[in-house]
Amino acid sequence: MPIIAPSILASDFANLQKEAEMINQSQADWFHIDVMDGVFVPNISFGIPVTEAIKKHAKKPLDVHLMIVNPEKYIEDFAKAGADLITVHWEACPHIHRTLAQIKEAGCKAGIVLNPATPVAVLKDIIQDCDMVLLMSVNPGFGGQKFIENTYQKVKDLKSLIAEKNTETLIEIDGGVNLSTGAKLVEAGADALVAGSFVFNHENPIQIISELKSL
Ligand code: DX5
Ligand code: ZN
Numbered sequence: 001m002p003i004i005a006p007s008i009l010a011s012d013f014a015n016l017q018k019e020a021e022m023i024n025q026s027q028a029d030w031f032h033i034d035v036m037d038g039v040f041v042p043n044i045s046f047g048i049p050v051t052e053a054i055k056k057h058a059k060k061p062l063d064v065h066l067m068i069v070n071p072e073k074y075i076e077d078f079a080k081a082g083a084d085l086i087t088v089h090w091e092a093c094p095h096i097h098r099t100l101a102q103i104k105e106a107g108c109k110a111g112i113v114l115n116p117a118t119p120v121a122v123l124k125d126i127i128q129d130c131d132m133v134l135l136m137s138v139n140p141g142f143g144g145q146k147f148i149e150n151t152y153q154k155v156k157d158l159k160s161l162i163a164e165k166n167t168e169t170l171i172e173i174d175g176g177v178n179l180s181t182g183a184k185l186v187e188a189g190a191d192a193l194v195a196g197s198f199v200f201n202h203e204n205p206i207q208i209i210s211e212l213k214s215l
Contacts, residue, residue, distance in 0.1 A: 005032035007196035020057035026209040030063040037068035041141035055082030079106035087111035120157040138175030143196040147176030159189035
């Protein structure tokens with residue numbers, strides 16, 4: 001059974017408490033928090049105060065996905081705001097070994113995110129330091145985009161790298177996840193699925209989360 005992380009980006013921001021309570025009641029495992037700065041990605045979402053506000057109501061871990069330049073400037077702030085797991089983009093971190101250590105130092109699990117065009121091979125000398133790797137299956141910046149099919153092969157490549165290096169790294173996928181892409185991702189070896197619009201645009205999100213959970 002995959003870990004399910006509904007993305008708050010697709011939720012009703014005017015009713016965050018209600019949305020958090022829905023996730024608490026559902027079979028979801030984590031809250032996925034998409035932070036965008038309008039520089040690393042062409043969109044701005046929300047930041048530290050909103051993460052803090054969600055934390056007040058969340059009874060499950062916060063999986064914070066930083067789509068920002070210079071994420072090392074804000075790691076401690078997000079940890080204080082309640083992040084349990086922080087992922088940073090490989091493309092945004094020239095000293096990613098140091099950034100992962102900083103995240104762990106702040107008391108969080110640490111992960112690397114790869115954009116669709118970044119090959120899994122860049123992780124060869126850092127996978128042992130990753131609690132998780134998040135593979136983007138759309139270009140980061142927006143919810144509701146079409147799933148990029150090449151992701152299945154990347155999941156398999158990552159699975160082999162993890163086996164070869166004998167690490168306990170989790171594989172998470174983000175973007176365009178629904179019941180059909182989700183099933184194939186789990187079959188390819190994904191451990192965790194992020195789902196935004198598929199969950200929140202549905203009339204019964206709790207039901208959809210339980211269907212994703214049974215994949
Ligand atoms: C995209 C974000 C995703 C997004 C996924 O940049 O990282 O987490 O919310 O949305 P869906 O599930 O609608 O593709
Ligand atoms: Zn995300």
